[in-house]
Amino acid sequence: MKNFHVACLLLLLALVVRPAVAAIEELEFSSPEQEERYLNLIDEMRCPKCLNANLSGSDAPIAADLRAEIHAQITAGNSDDEIIEFMTARYGDFIMYRPPLNIGTALLWFGPLVLLLAGFVVIRRMLAASSSSASTSENLSAEERKHLDQLLAETPLATTPLTKTKDQP
Amino acid sequence: MSNRAKLFIPGFFFVSMLGLLLFGLFRDPNLLPSALVNRPLPEFSRPDLFDETAVITSDMLKGGVFLVNVWATWCPPCHVEHPYLVEISEREPDITFVGVNYKDDPKLAREFLDERGNPFKHSLVDADGHLGIDLGIAGAPETFLVDATGTIRYRHVGVIDNKIWDEVFEPILEQIK
Numbered sequence: 001m002k003n004f005h006v007a008c009l010l011l012l013l014a015l016v017v018r019p020a021v022a023a024i025e026e027l028e029f030s031s032p033e034q035e036e037r038y039l040n041l042i043d044e045m046r047c048p049k050c051l052n053a054n055l056s057g058s059d060a061p062i063a064a065d066l067r068a069e070i071h072a073q074i075t076a077g078n079s080d081d082e083i084i085e086f087m088t089a090r091y092g093d094f095i096m097y098r099p100p101l102n103i104g105t106a107l108l109w110f111g112p113l114v115l116l117l118a119g120f121v122v123i124r125r126m127l128a129a130s131s132s133s134a135s136t137s138e139n140l141s142a143e144e145r146k147h148l149d150q151l152l153a154e155t156p157l158a159t160t161p162l163t164k165t166k167d168q169p
Numbered sequence: 170m171s172n173r174a175k176l177f178i179p180g181f182f183f184v185s186m187l188g189l190l191l192f193g194l195f196r197d198p199n200l201l202p203s204a205l206v207n208r209p210l211p212e213f214s215r216p217d218l219f220d221e222t223a224v225i226t227s228d229m230l231k232g233g234v235f236l237v238n239v240w241a242t243w244c245p246p247c248h249v250e251h252p253y254l255v256e257i258s259e260r261e262p263d264i265t266f267v268g269v270n271y272k273d274d275p276k277l278a279r280e281f282l283d284e285r286g287n288p289f290k291h292s293l294v295d296a297d298g299h300l301g302i303d304l305g306i307a308g309a310p311e312t313f314l315v316d317a318t319g320t321i322r323y324r325h326v327g328v329i330d331n332k333i334w335d336e337v338f339e340p341i342l343e344q345i346k
Contacts, residue, residue: 048306048307060308061272061308062301062306062307062308065301065302069299069302088204089204090204090302090303090304090305091204092203094204
């Protein structure tokens with residue numbers, strides 16, 4: 001029984017620990033600032049193999065290679081922009097979790113905003129239309145008002161029996 | 170616009186949204202746009218798999234249609250693909266097949282090709298996987314079609330078989346030739 005508990009605990013531990021292990025490699029940086037840049041870049045870049053994981057969270061061999069590549073370039077003194085250019089030249093914009101702003105991605109960036117604004121415009125126009133239709137009874141010509149009065153005088157007689165028949169079992 | 174026509178606007182939005190989502194549903198999310206298509210084959214210089222004192226450079230792969238196949242013995246899909254490559258290379262003598270042995274044990278790779286047939290005219294060793302990164306690969310197997318000007322025209326991710334060759338590669342080769 002005790003062995004079983006230990007086994008369960010180990011299994012649980014394995015589940016908890018595994019995702020974090022993916023990015024732990026023995027790497028040396030000449031400054032904490034370089035290490036921070038490295039950690040930031042591997043968080044910002046997508047693993048080309050697993051698609052929904054970033055480089056830091058992926059176990060795929062290609063992700064390990066790309067982490068090593070980023071590390072090598074950082075220690076060689078390349079800037080973040082140079083590294084991003086290196087990666088996008090080979091893997092496309094896709095490798096960046098944050099897509100860059102260009103013609104192809106403009107819809108992605110501004111589409112929701114445009115839809116939101118369009119929604120506001122539609123709501124405003126609907127409100128304006130309903131308030132103007134509410135006030136139309138005051139904007140009737142003398143002839144229309146006379147016709148309306150005539151209709152109103154007729155309708156109560158017509159509608160009352162209708163509602164009554166509806167109430168009957 | 171008449172009020173009647175306005176009534177169709179929400180429906181129009183609904184249908185176009187539906188179309189967009191349906192389109193997305195039937196797309197293969199693993200098909201990534203390759204950054205290297207219509208760009209020149211990256212320059213490289215790598216040892217020859219069968220003669221490690223010799224070097225194969227990208228300059229040697231010019232003037233003609235090349236098929237560059239990235240493979241390894243540790244990659245099970247490559248084992249599946251291999252007999253098709255042997256067969257297709259015999260059928261298509263105009264295309265020069267180039268094998269990039271990717272992060273592999275060269276000895277195992279040589280044995281593999283000796284045993285099961287070698288479709289490649291040139292086999293080069295990419296021991297550290299740097300050529301793989303330059304090619305923008307995500308794994309193995311991956312295959313690139315390079316035209317006579319040295320431009321990559323197509324990147325195929327995954328196994329090539331006869332069906333994929335006929336349906337995907339042949340039409341592209343028609344354009345390249």
